[in-house]
Amino acid sequence: MGWVSFFANPARFLRLARFLIPLFSLGAIVAFxxxxxxxxxxxxxxxxxxETVRIMYVHVPAAWLGLGLYVAMAVAAGxxxxxxHALADLFCAAAAPVGATLVGLxxxxxxxxxxxxxxxxxVWDARLTSVLVLFFLYCGYMVLRGAFEDEAQGAKAGGIxxxxxxxxxxIVKFSVEWWNTLHQPASLLRKGGAAIAPEMLHPLLVMALxxxxxxxxxxxIRMRTVLxxxxxxxxxxxx
Amino acid sequence: xxxxxxxxxxxxxxxxxxxxKQTPLPSTPMIFxxxxxxxxxxxxxxxxxxxxxxxFFLILLILMPFALGPDPVLLARVGPGIxxxxxxxMALLSLDRLFVQDARDGSxxxxxxxxxxxxxxxxxKLLAQSLVLLGALLVMSLPALIFLGLKPSILPILGIGxxxxxxSLVLLGGLASALTVALHRSAxxxxxxxxxxxxxxxxxxxxxxxxxxxxxxxxxPLLFLGAILTLLLPxxxxxxxxxxxxxxx
Numbered sequence: 433m434g435w436v437s438f439f440a441n442p443a444r445f446l447r448l449a450r451f452l453i454p455l456f457s458l459g460a461i462v463a464f465x466x467x468x469x470x471x472x473x474x475x476x477x478x479x480x481x482x483e484t485v486r487i488m489y490v491h492v493p494a495a496w497l498g499l500g501l502y503v504a505m506a507v508a509a510g511x512x513x514x515x516x517h518a519l520a521d522l523f524c525a526a527a528a529p530v531g532a533t534l535v536g537l538x539x540x541x542x543x544x545x546x547x548x549x550x551x552x553x554x555v556w557d558a559r560l561t562s563v564l565v566l567f568f569l570y571c572g573y574m575v576l577r578g579a580f581e582d583e584a585q586g587a588k589a590g591g592i593x594x595x596x597x598x599x600x601x602x603i604v605k606f607s608v609e610w611w612n613t614l615h616q617p618a619s620l621l622r623k624g625g626a627a628i629a630p631e632m633l634h635p636l637l638v639m640a641l642x643x644x645x646x647x648x649x650x651x652x653i654r655m656r657t658v659l660x661x662x663x664x665x666x667x668x669x670x671x
Numbered sequence: 672x673x674x675x676x677x678x679x680x681x682x683x684x685x686x687x688x689x690x691x692k693q694t695p696l697p698s699t700p701m702i703f704x705x706x707x708x709x710x711x712x713x714x715x716x717x718x719x720x721x722x723x724x725x726x727f728f729l730i731l732l733i734l735m736p737f738a739l740g741p742d743p744v745l746l747a748r749v750g751p752g753i754x755x756x757x758x759x760x761m762a763l764l765s766l767d768r769l770f771v772q773d774a775r776d777g778s779x780x781x782x783x784x785x786x787x788x789x790x791x792x793x794x795x796k797l798l799a800q801s802l803v804l805l806g807a808l809l810v811m812s813l814p815a816l817i818f819l820g821l822k823p824s825i826l827p828i829l830g831i832g833x834x835x836x837x838x839s840l841v842l843l844g845g846l847a848s849a850l851t852v853a854l855h856r857s858a859x860x861x862x863x864x865x866x867x868x869x870x871x872x873x874x875x876x877x878x879x880x881x882x883x884x885x886x887x888x889x890x891x892p893l894l895f896l897g898a899i900l901t902l903l904l905p906x907x908x909x910x911x912x913x914x915x916x917x918x919x920x
Contacts, residue, residue, distance in 0.1 A: 561870070565867040568866065568867045569867055572860075575863060576850065576851065576860060576864060579851070580853065580854065585853055585917070588914070588917045588918070589851070589914065592910065592914050592917075593864065596846065596868075597867075600867070
């Protein structure tokens with residue numbers, strides 16, 4: 433468990449953040465510029481869906497990151513509960529609004545994409561419903577954690593909720609295979625390799641990188657803000 | 672301990688005196704049975720609350736024909752869904768009886784310091800709560816049948832659904848209320864936390880009823896309900912006990 437406690441030092445975290453935040457932010461700007469150009473201008477329209485396929489470049493990375501951040505938060509919550517890691521809960525609290533926004537973006541763009549292709553803004557299929565549940569899990573976590581006056585208590589309760597909510601993650605991932613859904617099945621991580629043309633895959637991957645860098649820099653900034661606020665509060669108490 | 676302080680009979684704090692009088696301590700199953708009997712007695716003593724829950728269920732059923740129109744064909748089709756929504760809300764409302772009242776009158780502290788493992792006490796409480804809810808539903812199934820014009824042939828499926836689904840609702844509810852027990856006003860929060868977890872139970876319970884109405888195989892959704900329960904049954908008492916301990920600081 434050495435590596436876990438290595439990052440538990442707030443001073444070490446702040447030194448790392450000072451270096452990583454500009455790196456991630458600049459990286460996100462560059463990746464968004466390249467990714468959006470490739471996605472909106474340089475990539476071909478779909479032979480079936482035409483230009484609407486371009487929603488994919490916004491929709492799919494948001495879904496990936498929304499799902500991935502939840503898993504990361506659950507892992508951090510587990511570490512926080514077991515190892516009493518000083519920064520684990522801070523990460524969860526900082527990542528929750530980012531993850532919720534991404535899942536919300538995924539639902540909104542999915543709805544916009546559903547109207548022209550399926551003819552409905554919303555259908556009650558397994559993938560859509562399970563992602564909606566994921567959104568409520570994020571909201572529930574944020575409300576639960578914020579409801580406690582004592583922050584340590586809120587962290588524990590929220591962490592337990594995050595761990596319980598992990599059951600929803602495989603349901604989101606495999607909902608398109610377990611049930612007959614309107615939502616299309618996975619085309620990237622599937623048996624027999626990716627079923628997507630390279631000229632569409634590359635912009636998608638660049639966009640995913642851009643989202644990841646953006647989320648990373650946002651989370652680091654939010655964590656640093658909380659640490660600084662704590663430091664200010666401590667100084668005030670002293671004086 | 673306060674002396675000379677008399678408690679209203681409906682709020683007898685949790686006490687293990689009835690167990691500790693016996694030396695040596697009885698065997699585990701005997702302890703569990705005594706705890707269960709104790710919890711059931713406490714539950715049944717809160718008569719007015721229980722009556723309020725049952726009436727709440729009934730009122731939800733009565734409201735539906737006004738909202739949807741009194742068409743008997745429509746009501747018979749959506750009836751099982753209405754019954755299940757009412758069950759879900761009743762289970763949600765009854766959560767106050769699980770740990771919140773215990774925290775208020777100090778029983779929770781007794782439970783935490785009791786010489787019996789907290790997990791056992793929690794399991795007994797959850798089982799008692801499930802049994803009481805199932806009893807209430809048993810009483811209410813006749814008015815539901817009449818008011819919504821359900822076919823009697825749906826009763827067995829509804830009953831099996833209740834038997835498998837209601838304990839799951841109570842176990843999940845116990846989890847959420849253990850997490851929020853330190854907060855005093857948590858009804859809206861509980862709803863937000865629980866609805867995502869209640870969804871699978873609702874989906875499979877209602878789809879079993881629908882399958883029965885269409886003459887299809889009802890086994891699969893009922894097995895899913897059973898699977899949810901078998902997943903929750905061995906794990907939740909431990910998680911609940913852990914979070915109760917954590918919440919006390």
